[in-house]
Amino acid sequence: MIIEPIELFMSRAIYTTWNLTERILRTQISGVLREEQLEEWKHSLEEASCQISQHLNFAMLVNIQGYEVGDQEKAIRN
DSSP, X not given: OOOXXXXXXXXXXXXXXXXXXXXXXXXXXXXXXXXXXHHHHHHHHHHHHTTSOXXXXXXXXXXXXXXXXXXXXXXXXX
């Protein structure tokens, strides 16, 4: 099955959220991403984690379903 680039763009998801009430840090990364988009995801993760009080117990949910491994894998490991 061939996926058109517009479909790849539409299915891409990059976000991180912190919910203090539920004490849940959620992050998602999916699709075929460029290095700049991985930097955007890492920045969102760092920004959300700065909102968490020190010594606070919380759950972290990571969704990488649909993440396509490629050249960007080197960037995410750094």
